[in-house]
Amino acid sequence: MLSLTSSRTGDALASRIPAVLRTALGRHWEFTANGPLIEIRHPRRGSPYKPPRRPSTWQELLDKLETGFADTGTRRDSCLPLRCGRETELTISAVQALDPLLKDGKPGTYRSGYLPQPVVRFTGERDVSGLLKDGYLTSFVNISRVQPIEHLDEYGALLDGWLTVLSQLGFHTRHLDIYGTLSPWRRRQVEGITLRFRHLELTLGDIVLLWNTDRPDRLAVDLGTGLERLAWARTQQHWPDLIYGRFAQKAPPATLDAVRTATLLLGHGIAPAARGAGGITRRVIGSIDPDAVRLGVSALVRHAYAYWSLFGTLPAPWPEVARAIEDEARL
Numbered sequence: 001m002l003s004l005t006s007s008r009t010g011d012a013l014a015s016r017i018p019a020v021l022r023t024a025l026g027r028h029w030e031f032t033a034n035g036p037l038i039e040i041r042h043p044r045r046g047s048p049y050k051p052p053r054r055p056s057t058w059q060e061l062l063d064k065l066e067t068g069f070a071d072t073g074t075r076r077d078s079c080l081p082l083r084c085g086r087e088t089e090l091t092i093s094a095v096q097a098l099d100p101l102l103k104d105g106k107p108g109t110y111r112s113g114y115l116p117q118p119v120v121r122f123t124g125e126r127d128v129s130g131l132l133k134d135g136y137l138t139s140f141v142n143i144s145r146v147q148p149i150e151h152l153d154e155y156g157a158l159l160d161g162w163l164t165v166l167s168q169l170g171f172h173t174r175h176l177d178i179y180g181t182l183s184p185w186r187r188r189q190v191e192g193i194t195l196r197f198r199h200l201e202l203t204l205g206d207i208v209l210l211w212n213t214d215r216p217d218r219l220a221v222d223l224g225t226g227l228e229r230l231a232w233a234r235t236q237q238h239w240p241d242l243i244y245g246r247f248a249q250k251a252p253p254a255t256l257d258a259v260r261t262a263t264l265l266l267g268h269g270i271a272p273a274a275r276g277a278g279g280i281t282r283r284v285i286g287s288i289d290p291d292a293v294r295l296g297v298s299a300l301v302r303h304a305y306a307y308w309s310l311f312g313t314l315p316a317p318w319p320e321v322a323r324a325i326e327d328e329a330r331l
Contacts, residue, residue: 010184024156068165094144267314
């Protein structure tokens with residue numbers, strides 16, 4: 001087990017990561033370093049990528065992910081509640097499952113293992129008109145492996161296991177690379193080192209080595225991507241068609257995104273309110289264009305509700321969700 005002072009932890013871990021990854025990934029990868037910057041690529045990169053002939057359904061993709069993680073010895077854990085109740089009003093990342101370990105320095109976690117975690121964020125990249133760019137959503141599923149570790153070798157093994165999962169999904173290592181900086185960062189009581197992975201030119205997610213500043217022996221790994229982004233890279237479909245299906249051209253993108261997110265929030269019982277989590281629901285519904293949904297939102301809600309139900313039972317039935325959106329939006 002690592003036992004280092006807080007001031008030395010980051011530099012000590014950073015210096016060991018290249019050797020750990022070389023051992024874990026094997027000789028079939030090229031390592032390039034420039035100061036703290038690192039890039040890991042396949043030597044036979046550049047061959048054409050061929051998407052699958054038939055895109056998987058969301059359920060099929062989830063089944064493949066669960067099987068892939070299970071084959072690496074990683075069990076699926078239950079999702080965190082959507083209402084986080086700690087430093088954020090809502091759950092914004094599966095890494096929050098590690099809060100007791102990383103923020104409090106305690107030995108336990110809320111969850112550990114593979115989590116397909118629904119989250120809500122307002123940080124997606126936008127174009128000059130303020131619309132979310134392709135690849136970004138206000139609500140999405142954070143596919144994560146969150147796990148405490150005792151030895152740095154486990155960090156390398158987790159990344160190697162993730163590449164195996166991606167391979168089982170149809171991604172070839174020739175089209176994948178890992179890049180980032182080994183310079184540690186700090187946010188309050190948590191420090192970390194982040195490396196990202198991408199498929200062709202699309203960044204899919206990251207693997208983050210984390211530790212508690214006051215208890216640097218409390219180490220963990222957060223490996224994450226977005227389910228929707230993963231499917232986008234795999235199929236190379238038109239983004240709106242992938243996410244909204246037959247509704248992609250039936251309403252403005254902002255309205256489609258808002259109904260999708262409101263369905264998740266209301267489905268979890270987070271009703272519109274003046275502040276708090278309910279204030280987020282009110283803000284989301286407020287971005288719906290009433291002219292685009294004059295005939296109601298039932299069909300859109302059923303579509304989104306079926307998707308969110310893949311990750312757990314929603315307490316509120318879909319008709320109640322649709323009614324709440326329509327009442328709040330005053331359609």
